[in-house]
Amino acid sequence: MTEALYAKVYEALRARITDGVWSEGDRLPSQESLGAEFAVSPITVNRALDLLRDDGYVTRRPRIGTVVASRASTQRERAASLPLIAYVLPGFDDAFGTWLLNGLLHSATKRARVVVTNSRGDTRLEEDLIEEQIEHGIDGLILQPSSSRFIPPAVATLIGRRFPIVIVDRTLPGTPVSTVTSDNVNGGRLAAEHLFELGHTQLALVTSANPVSTLDARRRGVVDAHAARHVRLAPEHVLTEVGPIVPGSPVASGGDIERIATFLNDHPEVTGCVTSEYGIALVVLHAAKRAGRSIPEDLSVVSFDAPAGFDEAAVPLTHIEQDQHTIGGRAFTLLQQQLQEPSSVAQETVPVRLVKGASSGPAPS
Known part of the structure; x- marks a missing residue:
């Protein structure tokens, strides 16, 4: 190196x-x-x-x-002068985050020291954690923001100073900062196309109002898939009232389950469903059971992400798989480039793929 x-x-x-x-x-x-x-x-x-x-x-x-002040160090010799990196994230679990962290730590082995802190999706805590790490003398920051519509003041200051920083799993349009994301638009497109190919004609999109670019991109992909078939994603088939789900937090909300069950009962024409997050897919499965819909005979579900060993679950989800390990590794590489050249800025998109499970099948006849 x-x-x-x-x-x-x-x-x-x-x-x-x-x-x-x-x-x-x-x-x-x-x-x-x-x-x-x-x-x-x-x-x-x-x-x-x-x-x-x-x-x-x-x-x-x-x-x-x-x-x-002295010809001898009063501190322990810095570990081979390795840079100190902070990774601030809103949470992680086996569905999303664990392998991203694994990829980051793998790439940083013997190249940097990494401190990991969890904002739990709280923008104010996120700001505090970033400022705290700056005070501790970090050399670079990798951040998975809680929001794409709000840039923490500490981050804006760092960007202005050309401090090494990389944003993962989000984009900040109009901001000169390095980013690494999955190809979320194509992921949404693949999910919807899979259901169309199975004969489904009336699809629903279940997402949350979480203000992150990732979910916006997945919705665009679903819309693009409809446009390619010269059909329209009906506004009444887009359900955005599900509460934000932070990886690693409880996902099943009684209110959300009831709301989606009512939605399914009110729209019997919907036979395919794309969910923007794994946690939301679990809520949809609970709601389908409450609404008397069998998976996949009455309702096919395609999600994003699934935990390791998903094929052993009661209903192995058909899902869009993100290459989280690569995202983490590329994030460290981009940060490393900025340590060499502070003005270096790059945006990278990592491909995704569809993994077929047992939650999707032919449209009901």
């Missing part, structure tokens, strides 16, 4: 201190001078000087500058 630029500057300056080129009390050259010498940005120099301060080699004071 190519060593981060700030780590190279850090090692060079540390060597001058430990070798006696600079003595205790000597003031280091300005950030501008060091930037010109090493051909790096002021941000890179600033990170290197912060590392020297954290390890006890220098002190940094306004109007005075950076001054040598």
